[in-house]
Amino acid sequence: xxxxxxxxxxxxxxxxxxxxxxxxxYRWQVLLAASLVFYxxxxxxxxxPCVLLTAFVVWSGALRLSNLDDELKTKLKExxxxxxxxxxxxxxYKSLRKRTLxxxxxxCIGALCVTKFSGVVISAxxxxxxxxxxxxxxxxxxxxxxxxxxxxxxxxxxxxxxVYWHRYPCEQSxxxxxLYTIYFPHIxxxxxxxxxxxxxxxxxxxxFDERNxxxxxxxxxWGFFKKLVIADRLNLMVTTVxxxxxxxxxxxxxxxxLDALMIYMDFSGYMEIVCGxxxxxxxxxxENFNHPFFSRSVAEFWRRWHMTLGGWFKDYVYYPVSVSSWxxxxxxxxxxxFSKRVTRVISVAIPCLITWMLTGLWHGTGPNYVCWGIYYGxxxxxxxxxxxxxxxxxxxxxxNVESRSWKLFQxxxxxxxxxxxxxxxxxxxxANTAMVFRNIFFNLQPWQWFDDSIxxxxxxxxxxxxxxxxxxxxxxxxxxxxxMSVRDEIDRRGTLFKWALIYIGIIVVIVFGVYGPGYxxxxxxxxxx
Amino acid sequence: MDRIIEILSSIKSGVxxxxxxxxxxxxxxxxxxxxxxxxxxxxEFDIEIGMEYMENENFDSVEAIWDMVQELQEA
Numbered sequence: 001x002x003x004x005x006x007x008x009x010x011x012x013x014x015x016x017x018x019x020x021x022x023x024x025x026y027r028w029q030v031l032l033a034a035s036l037v038f039y040x041x042x043x044x045x046x047x048x049p050c051v052l053l054t055a056f057v058v059w060s061g062a063l064r065l066s067n068l069d070d071e072l073k074t075k076l077k078e079x080x081x082x083x084x085x086x087x088x089x090x091x092x093y094k095s096l097r098k099r100t101l102x103x104x105x106x107x108c109i110g111a112l113c114v115t116k117f118s119g120v121v122i123s124a125x126x127x128x129x130x131x132x133x134x135x136x137x138x139x140x141x142x143x144x145x146x147x148x149x150x151x152x153x154x155x156x157x158x159x160x161x162x163v164y165w166h167r168y169p170c171e172q173s174x175x176x177x178x179l180y181t182i183y184f185p186h187i188x189x190x191x192x193x194x195x196x197x198x199x200x201x202x203x204x205x206x207x208f209d210e211r212n213x214x215x216x217x218x219x220x221x222w223g224f225f226k227k228l229v230i231a232d233r234l235n236l237m238v239t240t241v242x243x244x245x246x247x248x249x250x251x252x253x254x255x256x257x258l259d260a261l262m263i264y265m266d267f268s269g270y271m272e273i274v275c276g277x278x279x280x281x282x283x284x285x286x287e288n289f290n291h292p293f294f295s296r297s298v299a300e301f302w303r304r305w306h307m308t309l310g311g312w313f314k315d316y317v318y319y320p321v322s323v324s325s326w327x328x329x330x331x332x333x334x335x336x337x338f339s340k341r342v343t344r345v346i347s348v349a350i351p352c353l354i355t356w357m358l359t360g361l362w363h364g365t366g367p368n369y370v371c372w373g374i375y376y377g378x379x380x381x382x383x384x385x386x387x388x389x390x391x392x393x394x395x396x397x398x399x400n401v402e403s404r405s406w407k408l409f410q411x412x413x414x415x416x417x418x419x420x421x422x423x424x425x426x427x428x429x430x431a432n433t434a435m436v437f438r439n440i441f442f443n444l445q446p447w448q449w450f451d452d453s454i455x456x457x458x459x460x461x462x463x464x465x466x467x468x469x470x471x472x473x474x475x476x477x478x479x480x481x482x483x484m485s486v487r488d489e490i491d492r493r494g495t496l497f498k499w500a501l502i503y504i505g506i507i508v509v510i511v512f513g514v515y516g517p518g519y520x521x522x523x524x525x526x527x528x529x
Numbered sequence: 530m531d532r533i534i535e536i537l538s539s540i541k542s543g544v545x546x547x548x549x550x551x552x553x554x555x556x557x558x559x560x561x562x563x564x565x566x567x568x569x570x571x572x573e574f575d576i577e578i579g580m581e582y583m584e585n586e587n588f589d590s591v592e593a594i595w596d597m598v599q600e601l602q603e604a
Contacts, residue, residue: 165579167584
């Protein structure tokens with residue numbers, strides 16, 4: 001079962017019915033049962049023990065950290081404990097806490113690495129065996145890749161680190177913690193929720209609110225529109241062209257842009273559906289997108305695209321590296337050796353590159369994802385290192401940085417940089433990426449933009465018209481959302497207007513959604529991570 | 530507190546930090562600015578800012594930063 005299916009809508013309706021029919025104090029248990037059922041229906045039942053075990057290991061690890069804190073406090077208060085003894089106790093418990101943390105991290109991150117890298121390791125072993133003429137083939141189906149492992153591992157590890165850093169108290173109840181881990185709207189593709197937000201929201205007694213039901217439903221229809229009408233239509237051309245075969249450079253250029261739009265519509269469409277579903281249950285999920293294509297710089301883009309993943313890497317990788325004792329030591333040494341400017345650049349570059357390399361590896365294990373990480377790490381480091389020069393250049397050229405045309409140029413520039421990053425990974429591997437660029441530079445054939453060739457790559461002229469109008473609708477709605485709450489505005493226009501829009505939305509999705517042969521709604525791009 | 534305002538202004542000029550209460554959550558300082566701020570605060574006040582203090586509310590206003598610095602100096 002995927003979230004873009006009638007089965008999911010039926011599952012959601014049944015869950016909502018039971019959820020609100022139950023007394024308030026039992027509703028979280030309904031959500032837990034529904035989430036367990038959803039996880040089994042969405043994948044294989046064999047995946048379930050992996051999630052249950054991860055949740056248990058993290059929950060018990062956090063509980064142990066909390067118990068160690070309590071033990072220390074009790075021992076410090078015991079009579080006759082002198083200053084030296086207090087110091088020793090603190091050191092002992094600090095070490096015990098650290099060992100507990102590392103143990104749990106090794107188990108959880110280790111399980112994630114095994115599932116992510118086992119395919120690469122097996123391919124390498126098969127390659128080595130073939131050199132010695134030993135035909136070894138490992139059936140890839142033996143590899144267990146639990147659905148959503150990247151997402152639930154990050155959510156739970158974030159919780160463990162927060163407890164370790166005393167940001168909030170640990171959860172005492174395992175079923176409650178399991179609900180946070182496996183809550184069905186966020187388990188497969190995120191958002192990577194923080195325990196202090198989602199956990200708290202799940203603990204609130206959700207009372208029936210018609211507004212939540214209607215607004216949630218509106219978001220679901222909007223998500224279906226983005227996914228089925230736009231993303232899956234764009235997917236027809238993108239998969240036709242990115243098939244490893246050479247095409248005219250002009251076609252590759254079009255597909256590079258369409259691919260960038262497709263992944264946005266695909267992923268943000270998914271988020272609209274799950275956030276809407278969660279809102280119908282009275283539980284607020286964190287937002288993952290804030291109109292990223294309106295960003296004026298790469299750094300801003302990554303604060304508006306997949307926000308919960310960016311936030312996770314910022315809080316649990318970038319900051320810990322930046323403020324680590326070894327980084328501070330290095331900065332002090334560099335300050336003695338180099339100028340203030342060089343020291344600053346190094347202090348930014350190292351955490352940036354580490355963070356982006358890991359972000360790349362989170363998305364995929366091939367060399368193309370490593371290049372993708374380096375690409376963004378270097379770009380962001382350059383933007384920080386040469387910020388003064390860029391500002392001076394703007395001044396020297398007499399550019400009004402607050403003018404509309406300059407802002408638009410910056411948005412287009414950021415979009416092009418994003419397209420450049422996508423082309424490192426979307427064609428499948430670096431050889432295909434090189435082939436794309438070879439054709440762009442040496443086999444452009446620009447006339448294919450003007451004759452009918454473009455309509456021979458999976459899309460018809462009618463598809464083109466539907467895409468143009470649909471993307472225009474998304475653009476107008478996005479501009480409106482930047483200035484106001486569109487849903488409140490719809491409410492203000494009256495019941496008739498609101499329901500007319502809802503019915504139009506449903507009809508548009510049914511009529512213009514892509515359901516043709518070869519269509520597979522299960523393939524959300526971000527689910528593979 | 531004046532010294533904190535000076536440090537903040539040296540990281541990002543043209544902001545009225547004294548009257549700002551969303552320095553981080555409002556996006557005035559980004560993650561790179563924050564690490565610079567931490568280094569400057571640690572040097573200026575001879576403190577060590579651990580990960581447990583790395584939360585928006587500790588950096589959102591000059592008063593919040595000052596409270597955090599005092600707490601760390603007393604620890």
